[in-house]
Amino acid sequence: MLDICLLGCGGSLPVPDRSLTALLLNFKGKKILIDCGEGTQVSMKMVGWGFKTIDVICFTHSHADHVIGLPGLLLTIANSGREEALTIIGPPGFDRILSGLMVVCPQLPFEVNFIEAKLDGSITFSMDDLHISSLGLDHTLTCVGYSIYVKRGRRFDPEKARSNNIPVKLWSKLQRGETTEYEGVTYTPDMVLGESRDGLKVSYFTDTRPFEGLVEFISNSELLIGEGMYAEDSELDKALKNKHMLFCEAATIAKEGEVGELWLTHFSPSLSNPENYIENATKIFNNTIIGRDRLTKTLTFKDGI
Template structure:
């Protein structure tokens, strides 16, 4: 199971009733955060999943509404007695951005591992059950979209274990993914586990114009979270100028990518009631939802 929550749905600046866009995911208690604008840790407190177990933070880009909440969040996590390393992933320029932000947080009790997305995109960085990939998209600054895959545990196959003459006392260790040595021979989990099973896939894209690569990238997602900066198709000129998307454009990507569900987010401050334009998207892709503060969903593995 993979739990997903939208921490906020606002673009550009926070509003009294709309926090800035960010997403948190949790699987087996280990969490991944995408973007961290001002006020993100307040939203994390509201969702109640904790902060200490955030292992990975991904940044789409480095505009203030997506990143300036980071120093405070890292400081709070440090005060929770975390000592395990944390991974931060972001587009090129990540090292300089983190160096600048950390001037006000000069000490943390844990290490930050920084992964800068290469020119061709990030191809499957895996941590625990998470596998993360990314592509660059089309915004006014360098910006990335993310795909989060959650791996499914393989089923233990006792017949394989017996066939490979593996003693019962090693089965549990191998089932958990550990390698063991038996009389000088290396025994791997593959020798007792069944075939790979279909996992879960969640894709996330804000601050971009539609791109051909994005359709392939989100293909067959269980959930696609995408910006809908403007609801009215009459705002196309503004979307082109500012490198953002219309509701209808996000819906077309969802349809062409054959995703299961689309959540719209990152609304313009001028878009007071995004629900007014939901039919614009639903006419193209029916399973479209207008994102709301602290909206949650549990994605379950298919049988």
């Protein structure tokens, strides 16, 4: 299963009861953080998922509301006792921003490795059964969206193993995907595994205009966390100028991408009560939720096995 927590849902600047942008995902004890605005550590402390096991931090872009929380977070991770290397992913050119942010935390007890996010929608980073893909967005500077896919293993089929005369002592190795040679015969995982099964997909974008390719990138996500900077259709001129998105535009992307659920996030600080405008999204995509700090959801595989 995959746990998701929207740590902060604000854009531009923090306001009371609304931290800046951050999303935390937990899969088998390994954690991925996307963006790290002001207030991220406070929200993380309130959620109680811990700091030590953050293995990957992804950044969409270098605007301050998405990155300023990083130095303090790295120091907190260091104080938690982490010694394993940590991976930071960001758009092209982000390594320069990262170097600047780390001036105030130069002596960490773990290595920080930087990976440049791909802009074509392909996989940027993999960790066990979890794959992170990235896509270039349409903002005022280089910005990327992320899609996290948890691959699901094929179910072990004992009847298939027996029909292929597989020695029982080899079953566990083959189930783990290991090709094995025994008494001059080569046995492959296909000889004991059933059909492929759907995994879990979560997609995330902020700070962008709608564009060709975004729907395909987020398509069939169980959960889409998408930008809702402006609530009302009348604010289109501002959205065009600042390269942000309206509620109705995010909802249209969710509908066309056939996602399971949409969380709107990254609200303008002038948008005091985004829930008052939810119908601007639900009239297009009914299963829309107004994001809030520490909104949490657990995704499980379809048959729960």
